[in-house]
Amino acid sequence: MNMLQKIGMISEQFLAQLGLYAITLGKTSKRILSSPRYPRLILAQAEEVGVQSLPVVLLTALFTGMVLALQSYIVFHRFAAESMIGVVVSLSMVRELGPVLVGLMVAGRVGASFAAELGTMRVSEQIDALWTLSTDPMRYLIMPRVIAAIVMMPLLVVISDFIGIYGGYAISVFMLDQNPAVYLEKTTQFMELKDFYSGLVKAGFFGMLIGVIGCTEGFNCKGGAEGVGRATTRAVVISCMSILVSDYFLTAWMFG
């Protein structure tokens, strides 16, 4: 196989996979518009995506805020600009680190779980069983997961923003002896509503990516236990890569 053939094959696989995600997204969107919508399943998935992810998200946000404050202090101290720590922490958290880090955490936890769960159902013929019981597998399995991921991601990001900013506050005030009032004042002074909204838009978009990629990988899984493992790995890797790549384009679109 020569180089051109290899490139052609990889491109074909890439486009086929992209097409598969687009089909899942399209079919899911179509199903959202009609009933049954399985509110009980959506709630159960929202609990799985949102509530169960909280410990991981809180810990990540807290330490990210703390590290940001510490790193900013080291630099700003040279210019006697320590009062700007709050600005760096809050803007970084709200605009970028909140949505991206929460996205990566949720992709690792929830995307993997979606792929593994649906993949196991596929190889054990449970998805086929749903069809024979006159139940649309895509509506029953994928739609609630995608909705839950889209809705819960922004909520997790709001919490993560607050916790991250608090982490920075705690380090600045209790460790670096900064004035708490100045920290809070600078935090709000430089932040615009758009910064906050942009983070939420990103979070919703990342939620959609995690849901669609995780579910597609699991739903189309082949080859027994090994296939489930492969689908799970692919779901996490592709979700994380997609989050990082799409973050650039979303930022360029919203702030460019």
Added chain:
Amino acid sequence: MSNDQTPRISIRNISKRFGEKVILEDVSLDIMPGTSTTVIGMSGTGKSVLIKCVLGLLKPDSGEIFVDGENWLELSEDEHLDRMRRVGMLFQGAALFDSLSVWENVAFALLERGEERTTAREKAAEVLEWVGLPGIEALMPAELSGGMSKRVGLARAICHKPDIVFLDEPTTGLDPIMSDVINRLIVNLHKTSGTTIMAITHDMKSAAMISDNIGMLCHGQMHRQITPDQLDSDQDPMLRQFVEGRAEGPINCSVWGKQIEEAVK
């Protein structure tokens, strides 16, 4: 729509290949209403693929599948799902939903149709009693043995009173006593409700017990169609080899068969 002369299921010239590998080639089979037809054949001859084509889980490359005169291959996804209300399916590995209790599995189709949970649970309990598993409604699938799972799978397949029941290897992996229990349940179901049954198996005892007609699938083609009485008398070499379970014979022409033969020699 249907009468005694119209087959309930009519499979016409179905072909299916995966890549270069031909799985089914021009397979035809008629199943009359209220009859039980079993497709036998070696592992990998396309029995499961055939049943999946009928159910719409796989799309054949060519051919037609009529159910009560309606071509199911021309149905939209929603229409096909709607027709599935008339169907029950027992999967080889039972395919019970891990996250649901036994009664929720059995009553799944009823719950999906909006039946009250209390009524659905009562109906599920009745069917579970019929398959000889009373009082296990609250258990989870992980707590069941293989034989119990299979019987719960059968209960799920028939709880919504379908017109047609498909059985994928109903006795595979079970001990002889449990196989006999399952076979008797299928015979009982067939006799009492007049349900049309399409089964696939390579268990000859099961095929003889539950079928009105038997079709033998070999190398992707419907090789022979007989009645259970002919299982012992029919002199077709392939059928004889399969029924008698011999390694030597015309079916051994596959590469795999030759390799085994050479290894034995």
